[in-house]
Every structure is written in C-alpha cells, then in structure tokens.
Amino acid sequence: MPPSPGLQGENRDQWILDRHSSIFTTGVIPAKRHRTAWVNGVEGTDRGPFRRPYVGILGCGEVKNLMKILCLGGSFTGRYLASHFADSCRVEFASRAPRSLQDRGFLVTQGATSEPPDLILDTVPAIHDDGTLRDHPYKTLLTTHLAAHPTTSTIHLSSTSVYASDFVSATESEIPFLDETAPTRPDSDRGRLRLELESLFLSIAPAASIIRCAGIYGPGRCLALRFQRGDFRKTDQGNRVVSRIHVHDLCRLILTLGLRSLELDEEERPRLVHAVDEDPAPRAEVYSYLEELLGIQIPGDWRTDRPRGRQIRSLFAKGLLGGRYRFPSYLEGFPDCIGGGSRVESLKSKS
Numbered sequence: 001m002p003p004s005p006g007l008q009g010e011n012r013d014q015w016i017l018d019r020h021s022s023i024f025t026t027g028v029i030p031a032k033r034h035r036t037a038w039v040n041g042v043e044g045t046d047r048g049p050f051r052r053p054y055v056g057i058l059g060c061g062e063v064k065n066l067m068k069i070l071c072l073g074g075s076f077t078g079r080y081l082a083s084h085f086a087d088s089c090r091v092e093f094a095s096r097a098p099r100s101l102q103d104r105g106f107l108v109t110q111g112a113t114s115e116p117p118d119l120i121l122d123t124v125p126a127i128h129d130d131g132t133l134r135d136h137p138y139k140t141l142l143t144t145h146l147a148a149h150p151t152t153s154t155i156h157l158s159s160t161s162v163y164a165s166d167f168v169s170a171t172e173s174e175i176p177f178l179d180e181t182a183p184t185r186p187d188s189d190r191g192r193l194r195l196e197l198e199s200l201f202l203s204i205a206p207a208a209s210i211i212r213c214a215g216i217y218g219p220g221r222c223l224a225l226r227f228q229r230g231d232f233r234k235t236d237q238g239n240r241v242v243s244r245i246h247v248h249d250l251c252r253l254i255l256t257l258g259l260r261s262l263e264l265d266e267e268e269r270p271r272l273v274h275a276v277d278e279d280p281a282p283r284a285e286v287y288s289y290l291e292e293l294l295g296i297q298i299p300g301d302w303r304t305d306r307p308r309g310r311q312i313r314s315l316f317a318k319g320l321l322g323g324r325y326r327f328p329s330y331l332e333g334f335p336d337c338i339g340g341g342s343r344v345e346s347l348k349s350k351s
C-alpha cells in the first residue's frame with residue numbers, strides 16, 4: 001500500500017508525488033537512484049505509468065522525467081532556468097547566437113532532430129521598426145511545432161509595463177495596487193508594444209499562458225551590483241515604486257505553470273500571472289538600504305520626491321510557489337546577488 005499522498009514514505013526509496021504539489025524550493029532532493037514513487041495513489045517508476053513530467057515536491061521530491069523546455073531566446077531567465085533547475089528540466093535554446101550559448105555549455109535546439117518539448121517558453125521581447133511591431137521571429141517554428149504537437153504547453157514572458165504607471169501620491173500607501181484583474185493602459189511605447197506582442201503571441205499559440213514580469217533581477221543582474229560598480233545611471237528618475245521578481249522565483253513560477261498546463265484543464269489554471277515578489281518598494285526605501293549595505297552615496301532626487309508609479313500584486317504567484325517565495329523581497333534577494341556573482345552566465349562554471 002502506498003503511503004498517503006504528500007507524505008514521505010518510511011523507506012527513503014519511496015516518495016510520494018502529489019500532482020498538485022509545488023515545485024520544490026529548498027531541502028535535499030534525493031538522488032535519482034530512488035526509483036519508485038506514487039502519484040495520486042498510482043505507483044510508478046522512471047518509465048511509467050506517468051504520462052507527464054513530474055518535477056518533484058516540496059523539499060523531498062523524486063525527479064521523474066525531466067520537463068523538456070524549448071526556450072526561445074538565450075535570455076537571462078532561460079539561462080538561469082537551465083543552470084539552476086537542471087534537476088527539474090532540460091532546456092534547449094533557439095537563439096540568434098547558438099555558438100555563444102554552446103560555448104557556455106548550454107544546449108541549442110537541433111530543429112527537427114530535437115525531441116519535442118513539453119513546454120515552449122518565449123522570452124523574446126517586442127521587436128519593432130520605429131514603433132511598429134514586427135512579426136514574431138520564431139513564428140514559423142512555433143506554428144510548425146504546435147501543428148504537430150498541439151498539446152505542448154506554451155508560456156510567453158511579458159511585462160508589467162502594459163499597466164499605467166503615472167500615479168503620484170503623498171505617501172506610498174496611496175499608490176494603487178494592480179493585480180491580474182486590472183485593466184491594461186500602457187503609458188509608454190514599450191508598454192504598448194508589449195501588449196501588441198501578447199496579442200500576436202496568442203494569435204500563434206491561443207492556449208498560451210502569459211507571465212507579466214516586474215523587474216527581473218538575480219546573480220549577475222542586479223541594482224546592487226550596478227551601484228557596487230559605481231554605475232548610477234537612471235537615479236535621477238525620482239522616487240518610483242518598483243516591483244521586482246528574483247529570477248529564481250520566476251523560474252519556479254514558469255515550471256509550476258508549465259506543469260499545470262500539462263496537467264489541468266484550461267479553466268483550472270491561471271492564463272495570466274504577474275511575476276512579482278511580495279514587496280513593491282519606493283526607491284527612497286531601497287536606495288537608503290543600499291547606501292547602508294554598500295557604504296555608498298547614491299545621487300539623485302529620490303530622497304525628496306513624492307512616491308510615484310504603481311504597486312503590482314499577484315492573485316496567483318504565491319499559491320503557485322507553494323505559499324513561499326525563496327526571495328520575498330529585495331531584502332533577501334539583493335544580498336543573494338552580491339554573494340551569487342555571475343553563476344548564471346555559464347553552465348560550465350557549475351561543474
């Protein structure tokens with residue numbers, strides 16, 4: 001008899017996978033030598049009867065079949081996913097610069113000879129000519145693939161710039177909160193193009209999920225590192241309230257949503273998710289913290305300016321992350337980036 005779902009078996013060779021569990025966050029992942037697991041009471045091994053790629057459970061999951069991901073664009077996020085979640089997924093890239101990725105140890109798609117992916121992750125930004133959106137650079141690849149494998153999960157990474165940001169207030173608490181139900185109202189060309197790109201992507205992959213990302217940061221790409229290098233560009237833009245997401249939590253969201261898309265009916269999974277942490281913060285707060293942390297003086301008018309912008313929230317992100325962010329705010333995330341160096345830049349540096 002298998003033990004109850006969600007619990008670890010007495011024998012460390014036996015682990016329970018609950019199909020609604022979140023991707024693991026911390027803890028020891030048992031080595032792949034553990035062969036047996038149950039999913040909703042059904043016993044399986046590495047070969048089956050699992051039909052889907054089960055990725056693991058909170059702290060103690062067995063990695064079954066790795067989720068195969070085709071990442072469009074050799075992005076910061078895709079590279080982090082490939083290098084930090086190798087126990088959960090196998091990422092191949094479609095890229096304009098395949099050699100450069102291969103030289104850093106990343107896999108590049110071999111086209112028709114590659115295994116069909118479980119998930120296609122689109123990380124390509126809006127490409128435009130003088131403000132007119134160009135067609136998606138991977139449209140042919142997407143169309144061909146989805147015609148042959150219509151059940152493939154698709155996720156498009158978009159941006160919170162599709163929302164208005166022109167709110168100004170005397171205090172931070174009066175700055176509006178916007179969740180996934182908020183109407184879009186881009187007030188920049190960037191935001192408008194993003195919205196057009198979402199529509200374009202959905203016209204190619206109608207079942208896709210959209211993740212609207214706030215500022216993505218992580219090892220090798222972080223405000224704290226920029227300031228450490230003495231780069232103070234853009235500090236003259238006042239006391240903006242900024243929403244962020246650490247790339248680690250963004251990747252966890254991508255994996256969970258990818259898995260849900262494979263498992264659940266369309267109505268049961270969110271089609272639009274904001275990738276944001278729990279603490280949108282005004283620059284005055286963040287910069288003061290960084291001055292203290294790094295022992296630096298940050299120029300600009302942020303000390304005296306009124307809070308402006310908006311605070312992006314998510315109705316779904318925390319639930320998809322199993323109730324826990326690895327980096328709930330910049331207070332946990334920035335120190336990780338300063339300590340984390342540039343691990344994301346190369347897979348090879350891991351070995």
Ligand SMILES: NC(=O)c1ccc[n+]([C@@H]2O[C@H](COP(=O)([O-])OP(=O)(O)OC[C@H]3O[C@@H](n4cnc5c(N)ncnc54)[C@H](OP(=O)(O)O)[C@@H]3O)[C@@H](O)[C@H]2O)c1
Pocket residue numbers: 072073074075076077078094095096097122123124125126127137157158159160213214215216217
């Ligand atoms: N960084 C942020 O703070 C932030 C915030 C909100 C939303 N986003 C969006 O979220 C997505 C992921 O972000 P990221 O920072 O991980 O991405 P990123 O590092 O900026 O990478 C995007 C990738 O898209 C590909 N690309 C760019 N221009 C292209 C073109 N003209 N034709 C074909 N491919 C092109 C490039 O890959 P190759 O060079 O390999 O071809 C590039 O590495 C992006 O769409 C980004 O714009 C980012």
